[in-house]
Structures are given as structure tokens and as C-alpha cells.
Amino acid sequence: MSIPFLKGHGTQNDFVIVPDPGNALDLTPAAVAALCDRRAGLGADGVLHVVRSAAHPEAKGMAADAEWFMDYRNGDGSIAEMCGNGVRVFARYLQHAGHTTEGDLAVATRGGVKAVHIAKNGDITVGMGSARLPEGDVTVSVGERSWPARNVNMGNPHAVAFVEDLADAGDLRTPPPFSPPSAYPEGVNVEFVVDRGPRHVAMRVHERGAGETRSCGTGACAVAVAAARRDGADPSVTGAPATYTVDVPGGRLVITERPDGEIEMTGPAVIVAEGEIDAEWLEDVAR
Numbered sequence: 001m002s003i004p005f006l007k008g009h010g011t012q013n014d015f016v017i018v019p020d021p022g023n024a025l026d027l028t029p030a031a032v033a034a035l036c037d038r039r040a041g042l043g044a045d046g047v048l049h050v051v052r053s054a055a056h057p058e059a060k061g062m063a064a065d066a067e068w069f070m071d072y073r074n075g076d077g078s079i080a081e082m083c084g085n086g087v088r089v090f091a092r093y094l095q096h097a098g099h100t101t102e103g104d105l106a107v108a109t110r111g112g113v114k115a116v117h118i119a120k121n122g123d124i125t126v127g128m129g130s131a132r133l134p135e136g137d138v139t140v141s142v143g144e145r146s147w148p149a150r151n152v153n154m155g156n157p158h159a160v161a162f163v164e165d166l167a168d169a170g171d172l173r174t175p176p177p178f179s180p181p182s183a184y185p186e187g188v189n190v191e192f193v194v195d196r197g198p199r200h201v202a203m204r205v206h207e208r209g210a211g212e213t214r215s216c217g218t219g220a221c222a223v224a225v226a227a228a229r230r231d232g233a234d235p236s237v238t239g240a241p242a243t244y245t246v247d248v249p250g251g252r253l254v255i256t257e258r259p260d261g262e263i264e265m266t267g268p269a270v271i272v273a274e275g276e277i278d279a280e281w282l283e284d285v286a287r
Helices: 029-036 084-096 217-230 279-285
Strands: 002-010 013-019 046-052 068-074 103-109 112-118 124-129 138-142 145-153 157-162 189-197 200-207 211-213 242-248 251-257 263-267 270-278
Touching (some): 002 084, 013 029, 029 046, 029 279, 046 084, 084 124, 084 263, 138 157, 145 217, 189 217, 270 279
Parallel strands (some): 068 103, 157 189, 200 242
Antiparallel strands (some): 002 013, 103 112, 145 157, 242 251, 251 263
């Protein structure tokens, strides 16, 4: 009466990994939230539910291109389209479990099939697709202060605000207000960004459904895209790739946007523990 799990992180964005190749587990929002509870559960920013694409109704159409589906859940139990750090940790798990080796693989997500490369030095690069830049002015606020923000969609929504000091972001325990409400009808991830040097920035983030996290992969990509546009380094205009180093509280990511719009994210991913979840406890908290 136990369910295997692992714990991993990518630049300290941490996840409970639940291998379930046949999609036999009913991971309710309440069960996911209980697993991610840092006092009464295992503690994590989210859950990586590892399922074969052919076994999941949302991924069957991608099964020919990617054997494995990352059924990602936010820490509050809600479903998310994508998680960049999560994809790297997901790939590290597949390597750890012997499902893949160093080199290239494909991972199915709700944001589409992602190309992944596991390097010999341990870093993992994920093809994050291209960014969409919805039109319209957006503003984010903390207390009485407000900043203009760049609307960037990486398969999930982001509002990127450049500030003078990362402390301007406040405690980020609650979602920073934004306007207009129509810009993000399902909520938004908000990044506060400062410059550290040429093509080098640092960020803090409030992830919807999780609060402030130590890192956000899609957020780092959104920040790099917004910074390139601000700096006049749009690769589609210059014809040259734009690479930004993005420091997050949990480490460092390197983001490259190519002239064709494709974005690659490179960073670490670590498995730190394995264990078993008491099935009766999970069934009880899942109600």
C-alpha cells in the first residue's frame, strides 16, 4: 500500500516526481496540494506526474513524437500548461530511471512536444518553442507602486516588469495585482527584473498557483525575450541569436533566442531523494 516518488529540483524550483506510466493514479487537486504542502506533506512547488503519452487522454495525439508526457500540476493542485524547470527535472528522472541516456529526447507537455538535450556535463537544454507577445499595455503593482510590464506568452502567461531593486517586488506571497484584468483572464506569472551587466539580468517571480518560487524556467525565457526587445536585440530583426544569463534565487539559467524565434533554456537538474508515499494517507487527503 505505497506509491513510489522521487524529489528533484532545477535551480531550486522543486518537484515531487510521481512515476505512473499507465496513468493509473487519480491525482486529484487536493492530493497534489497535500503532497506539495511543506509542513504536512513532502513539500514542493509542483508535481511531475510521469505518464506514457499513449496512456493519457491529453497526450495521445503526441505519442508518435514523444513517449513520455509531463502531466504537470502546480503546488495548489491546479493544472499548468508548461514548466521549464520541470521539463529538465522530468528529463533527469527519465535518465535516472533508465528510460533515456545522454543525448536528445522529446517530452510531451500541455504546451506541446519539447526537444530536450542531456549534455555530458550534466546540464540539460530544453527547446522552449517561441514566445508570443500579445499587444496592449499591461501594468503590475506592489502596494502603492506600479510598473509597466511586457506581456510574454511562453505557452503560459507572463508579465515582465523591469525595476530598480528586486526588493521592489515585496514578499510575493500573494499575486501582484495587474491591469487590465482582460490581459490575463486565468491569472499570470509575474517577473520582477533588474540588470546585472550586459545581457545579464536577475529576477524574482510569483508563479500563479505556487507563490514566490526559487526559479521559473518559462519565466526566465520570458524575461530574456522582454530584455532583448528592450535592448534592441530582437533576433528576428538583427538576424543574430540573443543570449541572456538570468540569475534566479536558486541559481542561474542561460537563455538563447534564435532568429527563427526558437528559444533554448540551459541549466541544471538534480534528483535528491526517493521514497514511498503511504497510499492510505494519499487516498484520505485526496477527498
